[in-house]
Amino acid sequence: MAKVELKSPPLIWRLIAQDDPDIYLETVNQSEKGILSKIFGKRVAEPSHQVPDLELIEGEGMEDDLDKSWQGIHYCLNQTDYEAEPPMDFMTVGGKAAGDIDVGYGPARLFDSKTVKELEETLSSVSADTLRSHYDPVKMEALDIYPKIWTRDGDEAFAYIADYYETLKSFLSHCSKHDLGMAVYLR
Secondary structure, eight states: OEEEOOSOGGGHHHHHOTTOHHHHHHHHHHHHSOHHHHHHOOOOOOOOOOOOOOOOOTTTTOOOOOTTOHHHHHHHHHSSSSOOSTTTTTTTTOSEEETTOOSSSSOOEEEOHHHHHHHHHHHHTOOHHHHHHHOOHHHHHHTTOTTOOHHHHHHHHHHHHHHHHHHHHHHHHHHHHTTOOEEEOOO
């Protein structure tokens, strides 16, 4: 995965946690502390920063949440635990890292509008029946596919994947129609 050199990597927090400006400030202040204060824990005066506003255009700012279905969807699309050819690796490892700011399970990953359109076109031709044909609870458990409910919940677990897959397709369709990129992150 490539890493994007951002002028201000902490700004990712303004995108993915718009209602929590403090997390942006904490990240900026932490990155500005000197090496000695980091090593010895010496308290230094906190730098003062203003929280920048992001000016979003029409269609931007939409969020969606796939709950814990992300790896199950990835598996049903690719029959692997993490790896896939781009752009189908978007759920797990694809995209460009938005700096080195850990937003949960690593950095957020960014996808440009061209890649989002490609994903939307690809997934629009993948039906729930196709996902169903790749759904293998035993193999998914063996590969430790998160959240490890596959053999226990069987058909109900597949319905969980299918519901969130439709949510994902709707989100990609919105982004594609508005010529938008996207940020993917796991929390």
